[in-house]
Amino acid sequence: MFKGKKIFGLVAILAGSMITPAIAQTPDKGCIVLKSVAETEQAVVNAKGEKSTKLVPLSKVVPGGEVIWTVTANNICKVPSDKVSVDLPVPEHMTYVASSAIGPGADIQFSVDGKTFAAADALTVVENGATRKARAEEYRRVRWTFKNSLAPEAQAFGRFRAVVN
């Protein structure tokens, strides 16, 4: 029995390898460490009385509360990563906050269905047979496509705000 299972597992791995044959690194480690965190913004006043905000771990999150999602990609290889494209969904029970997506050096695109991506100005939806511009609250996925290669040890990040419904 055990033998049989192991063989099956091996076959599965081989099948997986055949689908994506070009693996530059060892199969168990890629070139990018991808991290996604949910944080909240906190107002702070420094010794000079200047007000600013900083990101802190989530405090209580209730309906209407705003959460800042940040995804970071770190290149841990000794070679650059190219065509880096990061996707982060707008989670269920949350609504994307208009114009809140940022990502230095990235083209930012949105999707309402998870399949078709376009810039905010170009994204459309079909409603009752008519095509109209998608509204920010309809975005379900954000994609950052980084224009430049991610150098070894470099970090890229994308961020957006969303409100708990």
Added chain:
Amino acid sequence: MKSIKQQLRRARLAVVALGLIGATPSAFAAGTDFGTDITNTASVNYSVSGVPQTAINSSPTGNSIPGTPGVPTTFKVDKKIIFVAEETNNAATVTSPGLTQVVTVFRVSNTSNGAQDYGLAADNIQPPAVIFGRTDDFDMSNFTYHISGAACSTATLTTPTFNSEPAVTHIEQLGEDACVYVFVRSDTPVSPTAANGLASTIRLKVTATTDASNGVTAEVETLALDNPAVVDVVFADAGVLNGNTVEDGISLAFDQYLVGTLTVTKTAAVISDGFSAAGQAKAIPGAILEYTITIQNNGLVTSGAALTELVPANTTYVANSTTLNGAAVSDVAGTMPYVSGGAISSPAAAAGVINPGSTAAEKAVVRFRVTIN
């Protein structure tokens, strides 16, 4: 160096501006249920040396293993407690001395993001300002709480009738965006503590309590940082009226008991003066005046209602001119019968019984005539 600094400053300003734009859309009044897990996983596609790599999914601490599901970044939606207790009809409840189990009605509405228990406790603690224009004169006792079986809508405030609902200690799991009517019953002290026209203001204190504590254990706001794995508690109840404190998980509402009152009005009309045309009689010596005394009951049905009335000075009673609700009342000791006090009643009611109400069928009307000396 300077230009980089400037750029940084510009970037920071941009972030602040974005924060200001952030609107708060709300699909539902109370929002996503507390306890709901919000999860999110990012993914990255990339190439190395022109060769596409297997996508990597994110984890909260960083994942670099391709082709695995990653670990979703997750937090639980916390509990936002919003509720309000209200008096329903903006009027006092009529009682009478010694009357027990007198019913007042409140509504408790839950707009928290999930079902919530509420403890109920009534007492004689007073609001910061008098209600219904009456000061508090006496205390009610033996408060009991009953949840109405009547339908409740948060949109429309009604005052349902007590229908022998059983006594309870708390409201069990009041649903999101739902409300219930709560009957508070209490006993009126005997006379003279409770007397005609005196009022008692009572308070209903509704406290958000933890589930399965039978209304005993108050919810406590979580003061520490969010624990993404558990449901924390945030108080968001308003507190603008009646000495309520904002965001304390308590809502106070006040109602009033009023010992039934009789209002008495007395009018006089000149019937004839012996000279003027009908309807134009003047109050000159020798003219006949008719007094009309109307007694209206604004409280509960009475027993033993009696009227004592004097014949005004400088007038002479017209013998056998007294009527009650249009029926003749015999003179007593040769004068107006109510001089020595006599029972009055609503038409068709037993002696001493005045039914509450303002119609002719409920008011007692006494008339008698005098001659101006």
